[in-house]
Amino acid sequence: MDAPLLELTNVTKIFKIGGGLGLFSKRVIKAVDSISFSIPSDKPLITALVGESGSGKTTIARMILGLTKPTSGEIFYKGRSISEWLKKNKLEYYKEVQAIFQDPYSIYNPFYRIDRVLEIVIKKFKLASSKEEARKLMVEVMREIGLRPEDLLGRYPHQLSGGERQRFMLARILLIKPRLIVADEPVSMIDVSLRALFLDHLISFKEKLGTSCLYITHDLNVASYVADNIIVLCQGRIVEEGDKKSIIENPLHPYTKLLLSSIPVPDPKRKWRELIDIASIESFKELKVEKGCIFYTRCPYAMNICKEERPSLIDVEPGRKVACFLYSK
Amino acid sequence: MKPVLEVRNLKVYYKSIWGDYKSVDGVSFNVYGNEVFSIAGESGCGKSTLVDGILRLIEPPGYIPSGEVIFEGVDLLKLPEKELRKIRWRKLAYVPQGAMNSLNPVIRIEEQMVDAIVDHSDMDKEEARKLALSMLKEVGLPSEVAKMYPHELSGGMKQRVIIATAIALKPRLVIADEPTTALDVVVQRGILQLLRRLKEDYGMTVIVVSHDMAAHAQIGDRIAIMYAGKIVEIGSIYDIFEDPLHPYTKGLISAIPAIGKKYIKYIPGLAPSPLNWPPGCRFHPRCPHATDICSKIEPPIREISSGRYVACHLYG
16 A cells, blocks of 8 residues: 555644743743654545644644644655655656645735736646646636636736635645645635635546545534545544534534534524533633543543543544544553 | 614715726615624625724715615714714724734733723723723633733734723624634634623624635624625525525535535626626626626615525516
């Protein structure tokens, strides 16, 4: 079997908080706490990394993209560590691994016409040999995404809507044809009525181009639509992992269960039945569990062992993992 | 039944060198006692501006060219500022968007609540303090929160402090603008249920403004759908979700991703600009059912069955 497309092994990222130069640092935050997972290379998949704010999901994306280095652990792309890729074959790495970020505005330079976003890509990856050819290519990918080149080319970023800017990013992706897209909350700035358009393009990239995607989101509704597999994060750790259907229909970890039962269902006939005890689920900001299971203080099934030991991620079925003592033999 | 709030043909425009941004362009609706009234719409449809207009919080270059906002029989838009101040907070509370970030970071929670209560009531500091503590308890916060600073609280806790302060004087009407944005799902559920309790346990009337249709489905009694500065449809939450009539409402509902939903659709085209609304029905350039009349004549909002209002030529 080939090496996985992407593999994280015991990746940890620690941030020091407070105090300049780290001299007066009061505390350290483990944003990502020895996380391991992989995305297979044999067939294209969309893997959703689902977690609430502070779960470390964006930090994971930034590490995969080489924007920040793990404190410990390794990230491999096609069996080679990312640090090696970036040292020796940076251009090649970014040809294969591309990002789509949450705020589609921040990545545009407001002084340049949007055309430049595509022109740079064409130049850098030598996708065209003449200006005419480059132009033709740009028009082609934009049409493919359903954008009108005659309306958009020549415009400045602020003249585009959030949805258009984000879809323009898809045109850029289509130009590069990467193997892996790392998408961090890509639809949160797109109007609800246009989200499906964006998500369907991601799905069609998978089906037509064979592009895999790591889709990072807090929104299980979106994850359930777009993903094949779901990984659930809680405070920097993976609590559960599996195919979409089994995670949604049969969540194992109490945290996943809580998340799933808290999602508002867009149907007034399926209202929440009982009141949630908000006081018990919400902890003070400073409080972070240092020992035992990270979900211990909020878990309705907590046992003695949960307070003392940290459950490791174990296989319960093929492809299905959970980190909870309720499922360890 | 007499409404608690009547909004009549309210317009809120913003002056600019390119012309007026007609953010809210003739909106009318009633809100009745003891209901949760949902206002939904996508970004830029004017829903937050509508709330600012109702509360008369519009500042230049914004202005209100026309309209009436009748609250308990009085037009808020005609009231002298001094009189309006007496109504705000006591009778009409407002939880603005991102309110949890407006707490003063260097003042303890209790002091902030006491100041607000004393400012808007006849209570002295001691009475206000007692009230503040009991309000914290009402929203499920432990009493030690009173002595804490905002940075020691999580986002959801801050939002509950804001709601506790807003409802301390037992207002008749509470208006919450995007109350759960930036909150985690579990906390979001807690806040939404708290807002619902304001109606059920305190008999208040609540207006919730949100882009999140799923949140509305969970807590709303009636819902108004806004598009391009107008309300396109009003009805009971059950009717609107089960049988949306306006093509925009239909599109919006089929665009919501939800667990168990195999397909979601999108509405082709783009939301228009408040500087230049399309002529006729403002949805016609994106509407799959548009006919000639739609681009020429603006459909008025009409009651087509009891309590069901739609602005669409299909139902003329």
